Amino acid sequence: MTLNEQQETAIAVILDQYNDDMHNLWTYVRPRSDEIRQSARRAIAEIMDEDQRVVYSQMNARLDSTRAERRRRDD
Numbered sequence: 013m014t015l016n017e018q019q020e021t022a023i024a025v026i027l028d029q030y031n032d033d034m035h036n037l038w039t040y041v042r043p044r045s046d047e048i049r050q051s052a053r054r055a056i057a058e059i060m061d062e063d064q065r066v067v068y069s070q071m072n073a074r075l076d077s078t079r080a081e082r083r084r085r086d087d
Contacts, residue, residue, distance in 0.1 A: 035086070 015023070053072060057065050 060068055
């Protein structure tokens, strides 16, 4: 598919607005999402023995680090 210059410009404006809108939405949604994630992690950790919890905690730390890096790039 080939777009003309006017179409490309119009689409770029739409995508910029979409990105702004999604960013704004996530500022409201992210805290609740993080709360739910932490609650699930606590429930899972309760099922594990101490050695498993150590590994699980390390795994979550890596996931959180990756998520934080992605957020920094997106902001």
